[in-house]
Amino acid sequence: MKFKLINWLREKLRKRRRIHREKDKPEDSQVEDDVTNLPRLPSTRPNVLTPSPSTESLALANSPLFGKLPRELRYDILLRAFGGGLLHMDLSFVHPVAPIEPGRVLFSHTGMNTNDRLDVNWDTTVPKSWQWWSSVCHRVMPNYEKTWSFIRMSHPEIPRPGDDRCRYGDAHFCQSWPGTYPSKCKIGIMGWLLSCRQAYVEGIDVLYRTNTMHMSGQTLILNLPQLLPPQRLSAITSLEIVCPLTLHGAEVGAIPEVNLLKDYLSVFASCLPSLTRLYLALKAKGSNARPVDMQSVFKPLDEFVLKTSLKEFTVSHSHTVFTPLYNAVQNEIAAQHRHQYKTIPEIWRNADGSYILPICGPNTEPFYKQVETSWPKPPRVGYRTVGADVAGDGYWLVEGEVDNYTPCRFSTVYL
Numbered sequence: 001m002k003f004k005l006i007n008w009l010r011e012k013l014r015k016r017r018r019i020h021r022e023k024d025k026p027e028d029s030q031v032e033d034d035v036t037n038l039p040r041l042p043s044t045r046p047n048v049l050t051p052s053p054s055t056e057s058l059a060l061a062n063s064p065l066f067g068k069l070p071r072e073l074r075y076d077i078l079l080r081a082f083g084g085g086l087l088h089m090d091l092s093f094v095h096p097v098a099p100i101e102p103g104r105v106l107f108s109h110t111g112m113n114t115n116d117r118l119d120v121n122w123d124t125t126v127p128k129s130w131q132w133w134s135s136v137c138h139r140v141m142p143n144y145e146k147t148w149s150f151i152r153m154s155h156p157e158i159p160r161p162g163d164d165r166c167r168y169g170d171a172h173f174c175q176s177w178p179g180t181y182p183s184k185c186k187i188g189i190m191g192w193l194l195s196c197r198q199a200y201v202e203g204i205d206v207l208y209r210t211n212t213m214h215m216s217g218q219t220l221i222l223n224l225p226q227l228l229p230p231q232r233l234s235a236i237t238s239l240e241i242v243c244p245l246t247l248h249g250a251e252v253g254a255i256p257e258v259n260l261l262k263d264y265l266s267v268f269a270s271c272l273p274s275l276t277r278l279y280l281a282l283k284a285k286g287s288n289a290r291p292v293d294m295q296s297v298f299k300p301l302d303e304f305v306l307k308t309s310l311k312e313f314t315v316s317h318s319h320t321v322f323t324p325l326y327n328a329v330q331n332e333i334a335a336q337h338r339h340q341y342k343t344i345p346e347i348w349r350n351a352d353g354s355y356i357l358p359i360c361g362p363n364t365e366p367f368y369k370q371v372e373t374s375w376p377k378p379p380r381v382g383y384r385t386v387g388a389d390v391a392g393d394g395y396w397l398v399e400g401e402v403d404n405y406t407p408c409r410f411s412t413v414y415l
């Protein structure tokens with residue numbers, strides 16, 4: 001029986017490869033996402049995985065683990081094992097990654113098959129298909145929440161969210177994370193989720209509610225309501241999103257194309273009721289003209305922040321977009337105050353269009369203290385800040401990606 005199944009699978013695979021080779025189109029022309037075959041949720045789910053605790057008794061609810069260990073302790077254990085981090089969630093229309101050659105030693109993130117230049121070795125003999133992919137993010141160091149503000153301003157070479165290449169096996173800090181390689185790169189929650197329904201109920205909630213999800217796939221983000229059940233969407237509290245921002249225009253006054261941004265914000269506002277933290281990396285693509293006219297970008301962002309209840313909202317811009325913007329705000333405030341302050345390169349924008357800049361601390365303080373700000377929390381007006389008198393509903397503007405470091409992920413089609 002076992003060998004029959006293996007032979008059947010091999011034959012299937014051979015057929016798929018033959019069909020693919022016979023297609024006369026060259027590989028490069030077959031890059032379009034096959035959105036019609038996107039693996040959407042069925043209209044009715046065949047099995048309910050998340051039972052209601054009040055109406056169903058679970059088979060293992062009386063086991064020592066679930067019966068004797070208090071729920072708070074189980075929650076703490078799950079939080080340490082699978083929560084409180086930065087995770088990748090991705091759905092891509094790609095070839096499978098090629099199997100790893102026997103004996104080859106890899107150092108890539110998740111042990112993905114990559115070449116010496118850290119490009120993925122895709123198995124192009126197998127046609128592209130939609131593939132879910134996830135991992136822990138190793139673009140950042142452990143405890144990045146504590147160190148990120150410092151890193152952000154003092155180490156410009158550390159990749160920003162828009163330059164994240166974990167999906168392609170290329171992460172800067174795999175070695176800095178504790179655990180055994182390559183399993184430490186993976187979330188590793190599937191065994192727990194599949195062990196029993198009670199474990200699933202508690203584990204899946206910690207997974208979605210306590211982690212920050214990094215998403216950069218356009219098709220995934222725009223189709224979230226068709227891809228994830230509503231109870232998972234409503235558990236998501238924190239997101240790190242990469243949104244391409246196409247720039248049109250000539251040498252002066254490039255105009256960003258904002259329809260995609262508006263669509264993203266619409267999905268977040270309508271489908272993620274628990275979202276309280278959002279890091280939105282606007283990754284410039286196209287003209288390098290300066291300055292970029294950002295008013296068309298700020299308008300939907302201002303509207304979005306007023307109709308949501310985000311506690312932390314950061315918008316990063318690629319280097320060549322951010323720098324002229326920062327200089328303009330800095331000069332405007334200097335002109336108002338008739339004083340040039342030594343400021344930190346980040347800006348708080350109130351939804352009414354006014355700005356607040358953090359300023360460097362006194363020189364007697366150690367360097368870390370000098371550049372310390374309230375980010376990602378809103379600024380405390382008057383405490384190392386200059387600009388508007390009130391920090392109202394608004395968001396941080398910070399420097400993002402190095403221009404042209406990694407290509408934008410554009411799907412050719414989106415719904």
Ligand SMILES: [Zn+2]
Nearest residue numbers: 109138174185
């Ligand atoms: Zn890793």
Ligand SMILES: [Zn+2]
Nearest residue numbers: 137138139166
């Ligand atoms: Zn990553």
